[in-house]
Amino acid sequence: xxxxxxxxxxxxxxxxxxxxxxxxxxxxxxxxxxxxxxxxxxxxxxxxxxxxxxxxxxxxxxxxxxxxxxxxxxxxxxxxxxxxxxxxxxxxxxxxxxxxxxxxxxxxxxxxxxxxxxxxxxxxxxxxxxxxxxxxxxxxxxxxxxxxxxxxxxxxxxxxxxxxxxxxxxxxxxxxxxxxxxxxxxxxxxxxxxxxxxxxxxxxxxxxxxxxxxxxxxxxxxxxxxxxxxxxxxxxxxxxxxxxxxxxxxxxxxxxxxxxxxxxxxxxxxxxxxxxxxxxxxxxxxxxxxxxxxxxxxxxxxxxxxxxxx
Amino acid sequence: xxxxxxxxxxxxxxxxxxxxxxxxxxxxxxxxxxxxxxxxxxxxxxxxxxxxxxxxxxxxxxxxxxxxxxxxxxxxxxxxxxxxxxxxxxxxxxxxxxxxxxxxxxxxxxxxxxxxxxxxxxxxxxxxxxxxxxxxxxxxxxxxxxxxxxxxxxxxxxxxxxxxxxxxxxxxxxxxxxxxx
Numbered sequence: 246x247x248x249x250x251x252x253x254x255x256x257x258x259x260x261x262x263x264x265x266x267x268x269x270x271x272x273x274x275x276x277x278x279x280x281x282x283x284x285x286x287x288x289x290x291x292x293x294x295x296x297x298x299x300x301x302x303x304x305x306x307x308x309x310x311x312x313x314x315x316x317x318x319x320x321x322x323x324x325x326x327x328x329x330x331x332x333x334x335x336x337x338x339x340x341x342x343x344x345x346x347x348x349x350x351x352x353x354x355x356x357x358x359x360x361x362x363x364x365x366x367x368x369x370x371x372x373x374x375x376x377x378x379x380x381x382x383x384x385x386x387x388x389x390x391x392x393x394x395x396x397x398x399x400x401x402x403x404x405x406x407x408x409x410x411x412x413x414x415x416x417x418x419x420x421x422x423x424x425x426x427x428x429x430x431x432x433x434x435x436x437x438x439x440x441x442x443x444x445x446x447x448x449x450x451x452x453x454x455x456x457x458x459x460x461x462x463x464x465x466x467x468x469x470x471x472x473x474x475x476x477x478x479x480x481x482x483x484x485x486x487x488x489x490x491x492x493x494x495x496x497x498x499x500x501x502x503x504x505x506x507x508x509x510x511x512x513x514x515x516x517x518x519x520x521x522x523x524x525x526x527x528x529x530x531x532x533x534x535x536x537x538x539x540x541x542x543x544x545x546x547x548x549x550x551x552x553x554x555x
Numbered sequence: 556x557x558x559x560x561x562x563x564x565x566x567x568x569x570x571x572x573x574x575x576x577x578x579x580x581x582x583x584x585x586x587x588x589x590x591x592x593x594x595x596x597x598x599x600x601x602x603x604x605x606x607x608x609x610x611x612x613x614x615x616x617x618x619x620x621x622x623x624x625x626x627x628x629x630x631x632x633x634x635x636x637x638x639x640x641x642x643x644x645x646x647x648x649x650x651x652x653x654x655x656x657x658x659x660x661x662x663x664x665x666x667x668x669x670x671x672x673x674x675x676x677x678x679x680x681x682x683x684x685x686x687x688x689x690x691x692x693x694x695x696x697x698x699x700x701x702x703x704x705x706x707x708x709x710x711x712x713x714x715x716x717x718x719x720x721x722x723x724x725x726x727x728x729x730x731x732x733x734x735x736x
Contacts, residue, residue: 247634266636273621273637282673285624315624545624546634 248546252371254360255380256421264425268390270542271535278314278538289316291548294347296339297374298324298354303509303533304374304384308351311540320347335359336366343369349548352376357414370547372540378412378473384508385418387539389426391532392463395504400427405457406448407491408467408516409438412474415467415508420446433457434489437478438469454489458496463504466491466517486515493520502526509533559686559713560703560726568702569598572683573605575700576652585678586650587616591667592623592638595655597717598685602654616649618642625666640670647675652700656715658684661696686713686726 248263256264277285293312297305305321312319322342324330329338339350349370352360357377364371375381389399396402404423410416410432423430430448432439439450451457458464469485479485491505505517505527513519522529560568580586583606590599596619603617623637653667664682671677685702691709705728707713716725 270636273623273639276640277624280673285673286669287624287626287629290630546636548629548634 251547252360252364252373253382253543253547254364254371254373256382256385256418256425257380259382259425261425264386264389264422267386267539267542267546268393270546271390271538274314274541274545275535275538277541278534284314284316286316287545288312288548291315291348292318292320292346293349293351293544294320294322294342295374296322296342296350296352298329298352298359299375301353301374303536304353304381307533307536308372308374308383308540311537311544312351314537315541315544317349317544320345335363339363339367343367349544372543372547375414377414378417378470379414380418380421381414381508382418382422383536383540383543384415385422386543387532387536388415388419388465388506388508389422389428390539391506391528391535392428392504394531394535395528396462399423402428402463403431403461404428405431405433405451405461405464406467407433407454407457407464408489409469409474410434410443410467411438411440411478412470413467415465417446419465420448424448431457431460435479435485454491455495458491458503459499461503463506464491465506465508467508468510468512468516482512482515490514490516490518491521492518493524496521496524496526504528506532556730557728558725559705559728562724565685565702565724565726568685569601569605572685572700572702573602573609576602576606576683577609580650580652581610583610583612583615585648586652587618587644587646588652588654589618589620589642589646589671591653591655591663592619592621592640594657594715597719598656598683598715599654600719602683616644618644620653620667620670622663622666622670625670627662627666642674645675646671646677648678651677651680652683653680654683656684657686657688657713658682658696658698658701659688659691659713661692661694664696665694685715688713 250258295308309319351372351374353374354376357379359376360371360373373382406416424447431451432448433451433454507529588603590596607613619641621638621640623635681699683700684698687698687701687704688707689704710731712729712731714727716723718724
């Protein structure tokens with residue numbers, strides 16, 4: 246058994262069986278992470294390069310911990326302070342890193358599709374850690390994995406994705422992933438932040454956040470991606486918080502206790518209030534914990550393919 | 556295909572192995588049983604049941620160990636999806652009996668010992684195996700309790716059938732070239 250893909254570029258290319266296999270493997274790694282010795286020697290002969298052309302706290306730390314706990318050697322690269330600012334191209338940068346005998350590349354890039362482009366030019370396995378406004382596959386996997394922990398099998402479960410759907414790679418990867426697992430998805434937010442024709446991805450649109458919350462079992466609240474919005478799409482953050490932010494009063498008015506998720510970083514008081522983010526219904530920190538196990542599973546399952554391609 | 560152990564023979568052998576364990580470890584106060592996933596657990600389930608009956612101690616610590624992440628062939632074989640590990644007790648300073656169905660190259664046992672040490676420092680580790688394929692070891696590993704020893708060559712394969720999984724108890728020797736591809 247192995248994944249049907251050589252790289253993890255997007256959830257779009259995975260099948261339900263791949264996702265199930267990643268979850269099953271992550272279960273085992275989660276168990277390893279609870280032991281006194283949180284490390285296995287599986288990839289002690291593997292070197293992984295984390296190449297980040299965009300800022301990151303969680304994802305980068307999470308990948309680095311996952312790699313180290315699999316016994317791999319890790320090199321980190323960030324675009325700021327590198328030769329990228331001297332005009333080196335993406336392929337040259339990566340090929341130089343690979344010339345130092347690196348076996349796998351974890352990459353975040355601000356250009357959508359960058360990992361696909363890279364995959365055509367290098368032999369090493371690539372894990373997409375976020376590309377522009379396109380996909381963030383490991384986030385979607387850890388989100389679905391965390392939902393499954395709370396709700397059991399996701400088939401028929403209702404998931405609302407709230408906020409900046411237009412600029413969020415988390416939203417797109419989540420939609421692909423949840424669809425493949427049989428969950429129902431509703432996206433909600435200001436009309437200017439919801440792409441036209443998003444229904445073609447198999448989701449429903451509900452502009453009223455309260456109604457979306459009433460409908461769902463779990464709400465995944467997303468950050469406003471101000472850095473990707475090149476023209477004003479809503480008037481003020483205060484107005485956004487007023488009409489689209491999730492607060493405790495809103496949650497308490499619902500008939501059932503829904504699960505609250507957020508991929509981070511949180512903008513407290515904008516898309517989510519502190520009394521929600523820190524409430525018992527919030528599993529934001531469980532998501533972070535599961536992230537390491539999911540990334541260990543992805544790296545482990547992709548690493549076995551090395552010899553088959555040589 | 557040649558039958559090495561029939562159902563009757565196999566059950567007598569299992570009885571003997573369990574008696575040998577009890578002879579050496581008496582009440583199992585400081586001894587734990589650990590079956591190696593995925594193939595060793597049918598044997599370890601049987602042995603655990605028999606040992607409980609013979610020793611009269613129903614609280615024997617019995618766990619399962621998955622060795623997938625400790626293998627030395629991650630990059631040469633197809634990637635394996637792990638089975639689960641379930642060791643809900645301390646192995647610190649305990650006598651550990653590792654249980655696997657067939658001992659062949661010894662590599663699985665090497666991995667199992669590495670995996671085991673991550674859970675603590677046992678006082679002593681012993682190995683119980685139903686079938687010992689002699690003269691085919693690639694590592695210096697020898698069993699302490701052996702059900703049946705057999706001299707095999709590389710092209711042969713030993714297959715163990717379990718009632719729980721396959722509907723019958725039997726151990727057979729298969730000529731790999733002719734019968735499995």
